[in-house]
Amino acid sequence: MAENQYLAPDAKLPYCRGCGHAAVVRHLSRALERLQLPPRSIALTTDIGCVGLADSLFPYLHTVHTTHGRSTAFATGMALAEVVLEPGGLKPVVMIGDGGAMIGLLHLVHAAQLNVDITVLLHNNFLFGMTGGQHSALTPLDFATATTPGGNWTPPLDLVALLRAAHAGFLARHLATDAALDATIAEAIAYPGFALVEILELCTAYGTRWNQLTGSKLKEIIARQGYQVGRLEAEAGRPTLRELYRRAPPSRPARAAAPEAEKPMTASPLTAELRLVVAGSAGERVQSAAALFCRAALAAGLYTTQKNDNPVTQGTGFSLAEICLSPRPIEYTGMENPDVVIVASGDGWKELQANGTFARCRPETLLLIDAELEAPPAQGRLLRLELRRAASPSRAALAGLAAWLVLSPFLPDAAWQAALATLSADRRAEPSEALRMGRELRADRTGTNP
Amino acid sequence: MPRRLCSGNRMVAEGALAAGCRFFAGYPITPASEIYEVMMRELPRHGGMALSAPDEISSLCYCVGASLRGLKAMTATSGPGWALMIETLQYALMTETPVVIAVVQRLGPSTGGATQGAQGDVWLTEFATSGGYTIPVFCPSTAAECHDLTVHAFNWSERLRTPVVLLSDKEVGMTTEVVDDAVLATPPAVERADFAGGRPFLTYGFAQPEEVPAFAAVGGEVKVTVTGSAHDQQGRLRKNAPEVIEVLRHLERKIEVHAEEMELARTDLDPGASHLVVSYGITARAARQAVAALRREGVRVSFFQAQTLFPIPRRALDWALAGVENVLVAEENLTGQYRAVLARCLEGKRVVGINRIGGLIAPGEIVQAVRAAEA
Numbered sequence: 001m002a003e004n005q006y007l008a009p010d011a012k013l014p015y016c017r018g019c020g021h022a023a024v025v026r027h028l029s030r031a032l033e034r035l036q037l038p039p040r041s042i043a044l045t046t047d048i049g050c051v052g053l054a055d056s057l058f059p060y061l062h063t064v065h066t067t068h069g070r071s072t073a074f075a076t077g078m079a080l081a082e083v084v085l086e087p088g089g090l091k092p093v094v095m096i097g098d099g100g101a102m103i104g105l106l107h108l109v110h111a112a113q114l115n116v117d118i119t120v121l122l123h124n125n126f127l128f129g130m131t132g133g134q135h136s137a138l139t140p141l142d143f144a145t146a147t148t149p150g151g152n153w154t155p156p157l158d159l160v161a162l163l164r165a166a167h168a169g170f171l172a173r174h175l176a177t178d179a180a181l182d183a184t185i186a187e188a189i190a191y192p193g194f195a196l197v198e199i200l201e202l203c204t205a206y207g208t209r210w211n212q213l214t215g216s217k218l219k220e221i222i223a224r225q226g227y228q229v230g231r232l233e234a235e236a237g238r239p240t241l242r243e244l245y246r247r248a249p250p251s252r253p254a255r256a257a258a259p260e261a262e263k264p265m266t267a268s269p270l271t272a273e274l275r276l277v278v279a280g281s282a283g284e285r286v287q288s289a290a291a292l293f294c295r296a297a298l299a300a301g302l303y304t305t306q307k308n309d310n311p312v313t314q315g316t317g318f319s320l321a322e323i324c325l326s327p328r329p330i331e332y333t334g335m336e337n338p339d340v341v342i343v344a345s346g347d348g349w350k351e352l353q354a355n356g357t358f359a360r361c362r363p364e365t366l367l368l369i370d371a372e373l374e375a376p377p378a379q380g381r382l383l384r385l386e387l388r389r390a391a392s393p394s395r396a397a398l399a400g401l402a403a404w405l406v407l408s409p410f411l412p413d414a415a416w417q418a419a420l421a422t423l424s425a426d427r428r429a430e431p432s433e434a435l436r437m438g439r440e441l442r443a444d445r446t447g448t449n450p
Numbered sequence: 451m452p453r454r455l456c457s458g459n460r461m462v463a464e465g466a467l468a469a470g471c472r473f474f475a476g477y478p479i480t481p482a483s484e485i486y487e488v489m490m491r492e493l494p495r496h497g498g499m500a501l502s503a504p505d506e507i508s509s510l511c512y513c514v515g516a517s518l519r520g521l522k523a524m525t526a527t528s529g530p531g532w533a534l535m536i537e538t539l540q541y542a543l544m545t546e547t548p549v550v551i552a553v554v555q556r557l558g559p560s561t562g563g564a565t566q567g568a569q570g571d572v573w574l575t576e577f578a579t580s581g582g583y584t585i586p587v588f589c590p591s592t593a594a595e596c597h598d599l600t601v602h603a604f605n606w607s608e609r610l611r612t613p614v615v616l617l618s619d620k621e622v623g624m625t626t627e628v629v630d631d632a633v634l635a636t637p638p639a640v641e642r643a644d645f646a647g648g649r650p651f652l653t654y655g656f657a658q659p660e661e662v663p664a665f666a667a668v669g670g671e672v673k674v675t676v677t678g679s680a681h682d683q684q685g686r687l688r689k690n691a692p693e694v695i696e697v698l699r700h701l702e703r704k705i706e707v708h709a710e711e712m713e714l715a716r717t718d719l720d721p722g723a724s725h726l727v728v729s730y731g732i733t734a735r736a737a738r739q740a741v742a743a744l745r746r747e748g749v750r751v752s753f754f755q756a757q758t759l760f761p762i763p764r765r766a767l768d769w770a771l772a773g774v775e776n777v778l779v780a781e782e783n784l785t786g787q788y789r790a791v792l793a794r795c796l797e798g799k800r801v802v803g804i805n806r807i808g809g810l811i812a813p814g815e816i817v818q819a820v821r822a823a824e825a
Contacts, residue, residue, distance in 0.1 A: 062668045065677035077515015084499045090669035110504040306626040331739040334810040
């Protein structure tokens with residue numbers, strides 16, 4: 001394949017005299033020649049900075065010129081798509097500078113963790129060149145830049161070491177002038193996963209202006225930082241992303257579907273909309289009781305909405321569900337004036353006071369509360385039941401709902417059976433028991449409205 | 451088809467699958483996480499890839515990269531994550547890369563209230579781009595609308611090669627309700643127009659500014675030149691060339707000419723009404739209930755729910771405005787974001803805002819506002 005399939009032979013390189021970027025594009029072109037890769041199998045993905053001027057030099061490669069520091073992430077997206085495309089065969093090659101590498105650091109880290117099939121050429125000239133020579137996170141100690149005129153005083157980031165910790169499988173470092181660079185770039189591109197080659201360069205616009213810098217001085221700087229050059233230690237034997245993804249455990253089978261019927265399995269006598277609040281403690285099956293109730297309502301041909309609330313920590317404090325129940329489609333899902341309030345625990349009681357539910361109760365609201373709780377500061381008919389003691393804390397919410405349904409029989413037993421049937425067989429006993437206990441509780445007290 | 455219980459978030463994910471989404475990258479955030487979880491479970495079964503990204507910037511970058519490679523892609527987030535995505539949103543717009551972002555609103559500003567609903571990100575979604583380009587925004591009020599509008603969002607994104615936002619909110623996304631699959635109004639999935647050959651390929655080629663360039667995937671047979679910098683039709687970086695300005699005009703023009711076609715609205719008009727209640731998203735549900743209650747009292751009132759928020763559904767709105775004196779715009783934010791946007795369409799009308807933050811607007815508040823306007 002002719003050289004002009006890669007770097008155009010007549011390409012006018014847009015870099016300053018002596019800039020390392022010119023050497024890198026030549027090395028890259030020679031690396032592609034070595035590999036004899038079809039030009040359309042490469043996506044040259046460039047970042048912002050002088051490094052991003054390379055696109056137009058490779059007229060036959062796909063080129064993607066991106067935003068600052070994000071080139072690795074866009075390249076990762078392309079390479080991720082490869083995993084599900086048959087046949088794939090695209091190799092993104094990222095050209096990024098030291099400035100972009102830091103602002104886009106987590107993209108590099110994640111690409112290494114994923115072992116996504118991209119090659120990153122990190123052009124480290126110790127500063128931001130295009131914007132005027134400002135220092136970067138990779139600037140060596142004592143190095144003078146536009147923003148560290150007295151010399152850089154923060155230690156530079158060793159990106160290779162960092163990516164080693166992120167399980168990178170191919171790491172290398174070279175000077176832009178190293179003859180071996182094109183062979184290393186070829187190896188990196190041929191590596192079937194994440195590969196990074198750090199290339200140390202001089203910015204002849206700024207780096208050499210403010211620092212006594214020559215090629216040999218560059219080696220001194222490198223030595224002072226303890227940087228090794230050549231192929232560097234990396235994690236051996238990493239599986240490719242395709243292997244990793246195929247090997248990933250399959251997702252759990254979907255939970256048994258909610259009752260799905262063309263027609264309601266049974267009919268509810270409900271004629272007007274009802275609004276219920278069920279409140280209790282986290283971990284006591286409040287929201288799952290409400291969900292089962294809604295499934296039963298669905299089976300009875302009703303419309304329902306369910307909104308849950310809990311503290312951000314989820315496993316502690318209150319847990320509540322607000323349910324609308326109607327023979328017609330439900331519009332407003334809020335709880336202006338609840339018709340029924342079921343309070344299964346002290347956590348729930350406190351939350352209903354804090355969120356204003358008690359204050360919004362009306363004289364006709366039914367307050368069905370655990371017998372151990374004090375009367376809430378709310379209007380309404382109060383009904384105390386031994387929800388926690390007789391039924392148990394984790395059955396209290398469902399028992400409360402069942403007890404209410406003895407008073408207001410809107411859900412026929414067939415609807416509950418249909419709802420229970422949506423649970424796996426080993427999960428039916430507990431709610432069945434809660435329902436039975438709730439009905440018995442209510443049966444004991446029928447006619448005892450205070 | 452069955453009736454079943456579903457959350458709005460779940461229906462967004464199902465809509466994405468119905469639209470042919472094959473790539474999803476996500477990052478956890480309440481109240482959008484369920485979309486991410488469902489996609490992680492379901493998408494591999496549909497021949498696609500779903501992946502956890504290390505942040506929201508990566509999520510959208512991965513989606514854009516996958517879309518450049520030819521896959522339909524989506525991510526989902528809420529206000530704080532959306533704020534991080536805006537640079538990449540602009541990149542998708544500039545590079546004419548289809549991608550759908552589901553933004554499930556919560557209370558802001560900053561990390562605000564993770565589990566509290568709001569409709570406060572209307573401006574943040576629409577006016578997010580440097581240069582002020584139109585981002586198509588669709589806004590569901592029910593779980594069923596979540597499904598269908600997600601498909602519309604994909605279709606317009608693919609057809610126009612531009613990022614599209616599905617703007618949901620906590621109350622629509624996390625509330626479970628009955629969905630009747632038989633009444634879903636799901637449009638057929640639209641595919642992006644691929645380059646068919648027969649002429650030299652230009653990554654951003656068009657004969658007329660309103661045309662959408664034919665798409666070729668990075669990695670395919672023809673050389674693709676993608677760039678987020680100001681460019682000509684070949685994707686060459688140029689400064690201040692007339693060809694570049696023409697491309698910039700084209701980015702807006704291709705959306706503008708389809709504005710009427712993109713209009714989706716639910717209207718319930720009374721030709722003799724002097725009031726028009728306008729709403730969208732979760733508040734549209736309270737508004738529908740309020741309008742029904744007012745009519746039972748004999749009040750003549752019309753209703754307009756914008757499902758396409760942007761471009762503004764102007765034709766449908768003008769139709770609804772005929773003969774109306776008072777326009778009441780109900781939305782769950784402090785400053786009347788959509789009301790302010792609609793102002794230019796409402797000249798000569800008396801405009802009233804019905805606003806609230808920190809909780810749902812109740813039907814009673816809308817009823818009262820209409821009665822007050824009546825007096």
